[in-house]
Amino acid sequence: MTKKSADSANGSPPAARQVPMRDFSRSLPMSLLRAREAVMRQFRPSLREHGLTEQQWRILRALAAIEAVEVTELARTAFLLGPSLSRILRDLEARNLIERKTAKADQRRSMVSISKEGLKLMASVAPTSEAIYAEITRRFGARKLAELQEMLGELERSLAGLGGADDTLAEG
Amino acid sequence: MTKKSADSANGSPPAARQVPMRDFSRSLPMSLLRAREAVMRQFRPSLREHGLTEQQWRILRALAAIEAVEVTELARTAFLLGPSLSRILRDLEARNLIERKTAKADQRRSMVSISKEGLKLMASVAPTSEAIYAEITRRFGARKLAELQEMLGELERSLAGLGGADDTLAEG
DNA sequence: GCGAGATACTTAACATGTTAAGTGAATGCG
């Protein structure tokens, strides 16, 4: 029994099961993915009605809280990668939902802000969005929701600095 | 104070802040997204070294546990949408990591299984993958990890049936 | 004050997410 499988000795497909691993459907990434999808499934239809994607909505929300931000800072806030943000900003600007102008001091930087139209759109989406969030909170329980978010934060912090890729990590 | 903002009355960009909402960075979707990203960041480099994406790896893992599955069932297991799965299966088949053959009884269905090469690839990835998972577990704590996953499952269940889109929901 | 390196984006290229439409095969009903 070194490496041979217990196949039925005919031309059937490989028996699989030869690579022992955790039950994949119970892995942490899958749990997080499914939970997030369950949540976002609630919001997408409403956003879609207003012609917004999840990410566009994230950007508008991030912008609504401030006067103006640099693109890099916005990427950090809205948790988007530079290239994604770059594309989305191009589109949002074309739709006049945001405004952009280069910083005086540093020509490389461009300051982004939400436009009046953008604010109007937000105002029309926010009520539904808040109602959905409230219903989710009601169903899951406000206290448990807070606990969950606390744990998610802890998870994040406990993995911070566990180099994913090009992080500047001393490995010695 | 009906609708006018407290702008400084010059040509500066809109003051924003006119749409009151929760602090967006603390929303549940963002928490879930960030937590998941923190986790996946650990796995991606290793997968990448083996020429696999996260989703391709999910599919191989799902296949490794069984003889063969229909595409629809696989989509459910690997938590992928049909179109994504369709594309990925095409590529995995071209790389000879999976095999596909139409079901005898129903010509519409196609049964997918992992190939010997696929199993070999899995065997070469699994150790690193398991080690990373173990390290994550160690950092966050096995007990807390179990708690977290329990909560995520509860969240999912509490939102099940809260119609996202085309669910068959009676609204009256 | 200039040239190497760092910064702040943007483009490009490829893979997936998401929704809609298309295709071929099974089902059910008159």
Added chain:
DNA sequence: CGCATTCACTTAACATGTTAAGTATCTCGC
């Protein structure tokens, strides 16, 4: 049987995720 429906996928189209290159600008040492 005939045909409209349903089903199991696949294609298409557009938006984002992800990594690598490219571009313009800035900073700093010399």
